[in-house]
Amino acid sequence: MEFLGIALVICGAALAAGFAGVGSAIGVGIAGQCGAGVMTEDPGKFGLVLLLQALPGTQGIYGLLIAFVAILKVGLLGGGTSVDVGVFQGLGILFACLPTAIVGFISAIAQGKTSAACIQMIAKRPEETGKAVILPAMVETYAVLALLLSIILLNGIQL
Amino acid sequence: MAQSERYGYAVSRLRAMESRFVEAPILQRMLESEDLSGALKVLGETSYAQWMADGGDGRFDQIVEAELRFVLQETHRFVPDVELVDLYRIPYDFHNVKVILKSAFRKASGGSRRWELLTPLGTVDSGDLITAIESEDYRMLPFGLGGVVPDCLALWEQSGDLLEIERRIDGQLFKTLRSLAAKSSHAGIVSWIAARIDAENVRNLGRLKRFNSDIARVTSFLHKGGHIAIDQLLSIYSEPFEFWIRALTFTDLGPTLGMLSSKDSDLEAILVDMERALDDYITSVIHRYRYDPFAPENILRYLWMKEMETKNVRIVLVGKSNGADRNLLRGLLRHV
Structure with a gap:
């Protein structure tokens, strides 16, 4: 039982980094294959395509950030001695990581699809690049909200 | 990658290729x-x-x-799925078979062959089709044509009815397209084939009206599988053309036919207008998928x-x- 709390924290960190990372990988992959299609015909659009392809990658970064915050909180990083974590505290940290894990996973895939559609849009109308960036950025809002919630919850847990 | 996103690369590439279409400004020039x-x-x-x-x-x-x-x-x-491109190319194979048959008929009556009318756009090399038909090795013919071509040759011997021969070949074409579209299990592709059948049916109706054909003959020229029921098409056949547009208003064909200049009383002019409207109708059916970035219909x-x-x-x-x-x-x- 003495390591259960720390195990739950590690589980939460792994879920945040893992799920958000997988979502980002799928999203970037979807946008990437569409980008490759457009660039086969028009290599000059590389800059615009790269920008749109990179957008779904942010959820993976958010997941990694939350994972770091969680494991830093219990002293697993930095070479110092780890803090004693109770089962309920560990459970709290695990749940605090979940918004970023779940919303990150789903929003990254949704953002990848939106980016893909916008890459197709700039293939035909390169003059609409500004609008093409805004549309997938709207999806980002919810990943940012989930990140904020995870940070607030993690800060609220007293060890 | 999920099944639904498989077409992302292909559709995106086609979007980029669309920017090279010869559009209105170039045509105007x-x-x-x-x-x-x-x-x-x-x-x-x-x-x-x-x-x-x-x-x-x-x-x-x-x-x-x-x-x-x-x-x-x-x-x-x-x-x-290359079957999608093949589905598009199959009508060219049937066109080639018609050209080969008509050349055979011309040759039999002392005329020359018209190989210049063959198209290389089909799925089967036109040379292979010629070999199969001229050597009477009909098993080599694809898409069920092995059964239809000998029937057409026999019919030519008996009656020389070219229209009936064309009808049989077109019937086999649409049967093949419907079956392949159903196998693809994409609703848009099934709907597009149905629209092509509608267009062909209306086209046939217009042509037969010009010849004043009797209704029994007209029935055999309408193909199954369109959006518009054959009975509905038959019911308007005896009416003047202006009435056709009104009668078809409540079908998918309504909006495009409605744009015809129906005031024109010259049937030839109406048929030319109708050809354009029918092509636009087929375009409108497949155009519904243009905003879906992963739709195979694109x-x-x-x-x-x-x-x-x-x-x-x-x-x-x-x-x-x-x-x-x-x-x-x-x-x-x-x-x-």
Whole structure:
């Protein structure tokens, strides 16, 4: 039982980094294959395509950030001695990581699809690049909200 | 990658290829040019230029065909399911079979063969089709034609009825297309084939009206599987053409037929207008998928739009070579 709390924290960190990372990988992959299609015909659009392809990658970064915050909180990083974590505290940290894990996973895939559609849009109308960036950025809002919630919850847990 | 996103690369590439379509401004410039040479000079600024190096003014048909052939081959290379491109190319195989049969009939009555009418756009090499039909090895014919072609040859011997032969071959074509579309399990593709059947049925109805054919004969010329029921089409046959538009208003065909200049009493002019409206109808059915970035229907949409583009280019070039009126030509152009 003495390591259960720390195990739950590690589980939460792994879920945040893992799920958000997988979502980002799928999203970037979807946008990437569409980008490759457009660039086969028009290599000059590389800059615009790269920008749109990179957008779904942010959820993976958010997941990694939350994972770091969680494991830093219990002293697993930095070479110092780890803090004693109770089962309920560990459970709290695990749940605090979940918004970023779940919303990150789903929003990254949704953002990848939106980016893909916008890459197709700039293939035909390169003059609409500004609008093409805004549309997938709207999806980002919810990943940012989930990140904020995870940070607030993690800060609220007293060890 | 999920099944639904498999078409992302292909659809995106086609979107980029769409930017090279010969659209209204280029067609307008071609229309306004003095003669055929002027129109070809404008066409030389487009993707057709690569086929114009060794083509003289009179060879524009080969230029147009080369462009379409290149697009079909290119698309075949990168689409996830090549069956979609083949589905699009099958009507060209049936066209080739018709040409070969008609050449055989001409030859039998002392005429010459018309191999120049064969197209290389089909899925089967036209040489193989010729070999299969001339050597009477019908098992080598694809798409169920092995059963239809001998029947057509027997029918020619008995009655010489070319219309009936065309009907049988078209019937087999639509049966094949329907079966392949159903196998693809994409609703848009099934719907597009149904729209093509509708268009063919209405086209046949118009042609038979011109010949004043009796209703029993008309029935056999309407193919199953369209959006519009055969009974509904038969019910309007005996009515004047103006009534057809009103009767078909509540079908998918309504909006495009409604744009016809129905005041024109000349049936020939109406039929020409109707040809354009039917092509626009087929375009409108597949156009519904243009905003879905992963829809396989976009493959057919691109190929169909490319065919409409080549049709427009051909209309302008033929018109220019004949000295046709610009406004008349403008009215014939399809929506791209």
